[in-house]
Amino acid sequence: MWMKLIYPKWPKLPEQTEFHLPPHGPINFAANVPPDVELTFHDENRVELDLEDRPDVVALSVMLTCATPRAKEIAAAYRARGIPVIAGGIAVAIHKEEMAAACDAVFLGEVEGHFDEMLDDLRRKQLKKTYDRMSQLPDIAAVKTARRDILDYDLYTYRGVRMVDLVHASRGCRFNCPPCSVAYLGGRCFRPRPVEAVVREVESIDNGRLFFVDNSLAQSKEWELELFRALKPLKRKWISHPIEADDEVLQAAYEAGAWYVYQAITQPSDGIRKRIQMYRDHGIGIEGTIILGADDQTKDDVIRLVEFCLEMDLDMAEFTVMTPFLHTPYRAQVESEGRVLHNNWSDYTTGKVVFQPRHMTPTELQDLYYWAWDRFYGADGRQTKMARLFRKVVLRERAEGVQVLADGTLRGWVKPN
Ligand code: SF4
Incomplete structure (x- = not known):
């Protein structure tokens, strides 16, 4: 067949x-x-x-x-x-x-x-x-090493550099944030894979750079420490969603190869300021993920939030507009208030306003979204910031004697049996 x-x-x-x-x-x-x-x-x-x-x-x-x-x-x-x-x-x-x-x-x-x-x-x-x-969520131990042999890696390069390979160490999440459907999909529970299975899978990937696509690693300090200590000898560098804001965990993450994290930033606060500083103190970069147009944001709040990202000198930032995806707590709320503008799913890209924001018009939010990208990246441009972040990982690999070849392959990688 x-x-x-x-x-x-x-x-x-x-x-x-x-x-x-x-x-x-x-x-x-x-x-x-x-x-x-x-x-x-x-x-x-x-x-x-x-x-x-x-x-x-x-x-x-x-x-x-x-x-x-x-x-x-x-x-x-x-x-x-x-x-x-x-x-x-x-x-x-x-x-x-x-x-x-x-x-x-x-x-x-x-x-x-x-x-x-x-x-x-x-x-x-x-x-x-x-x-x-x-x-009927399956036993998490039943998750197998993904079949990367079906991929044509020539299709996944940027300016000749191989992109990161995606891998996961857990499923689910114990939180239930308003714009997120993970609780609907996974029953609001965190399910870590056996660490030895994750190590086996990482070992099977010839790429020196990875992206742990887990929803959030900041779910259990003990698990994070166990995972990071097990990953350390594998000498990969990796991106992930948030890591616990804890010095011991962040140090272990850095030593395990943490390169940068995607960190949600909802408002300027001392808490997020401290968290960003902690990542930085441990040598971990930050790409802010910033949703614009939440119900508690006025136009001035959006402007302050973008200025805060500049003030914090984030390595990168990704701006999106609030989007009422089906099966999220936020959808239930805006639907009950009659604020969904339409269900043209092609426009549910997080780059187009598809609902009526509480404190501004849809057009004002759309304009703020374009402004946020321009304001943050300014004359520097996104590619300059990306190049800086990339340089950081290359310098670190060199300092640690890790060599990633032009095709992204980790030198010395041996295909497991
Ligand atoms: S947004 Fe992230 S932390 Fe919040 S529920 Fe979804 S996966 Fe969990």
Whole structure:
């Protein structure tokens, strides 16, 4: 059976430098596809799709809400020619009814240990419409090393430099922030993978630079210390979401290769000022992730927040506008107040205002969003700041005697058996 695994394209934020990371969802899914299935992978963000071929089945891996319209178009094209289409991924779980209507079958939830039933039904041509495993989270120890062999790494470079490889050490999150759907997807619980499984997976990646895509590492001090101590001998450098603001943890993170973190900054405060300083004191860079247009922000608050990012001299910053994604606490609130402007999912990119903000007009928020990018990056430009952050990691690798070759491969890396 030939399964054509497709990662549908989505509209990029024009303000951001366009670069493409090797995807994570599809390679995790691929690890659960048995070897007798011939699997090919097609990232539409990087290559044009051939919609005229005849695979036995098309599998759509859909991560973002703004990719769902394109996913439905692809499904329609194949189904019109009698080719079955199945779909899974975060955005499929979030948009389950409309994705189920557009495909032959949808898989909801985490795939480990659960895909065989769908595959058996597919082979017997008896697919059910929905395979809902959202309330049956698999044993986290069942998560396998992702199948990076399906990726064409030539597609994931920027100016000739290989992009980071994505990997995860945990799933879920114990928090429930208003704009986030992680609690809906994972039941508001933190599930760390066995540290030895993470180490095995990292060892299997030839890239010297990684991105731990876990929602937030700041979930358990003991776990972070155990993880970082285990990662240290592997000599990788890595990016992650927040790390515990604790000197012992941050020192262990730095020694384990922490390069920079994505840190949410919601308002100028002594707490966030201290946290940023702590990262910096431990040699860890900061890319601020800043959502503009929250209900407690006036126009002046947005301006103050952007000025605060400049004052803190963040290495990088990513500005987005508040967006009421389905199955988030924030969506429930703005919906009940009649403040959702529309559900054109292609516009749910976090770069377009799709709701009525509380203290300004949608146009004012949209203009503030453009202003924030211009103000922060100014004459320097985003690429200059990116280059500085990149230089930091190169200098550190050199100082530590770690060599990353031009193709991103870690020198001395030995393929595990
Ligand atoms: S925003 Fe981050 S910390 Fe908050 S619930 Fe979502 S994943 Fe957890």
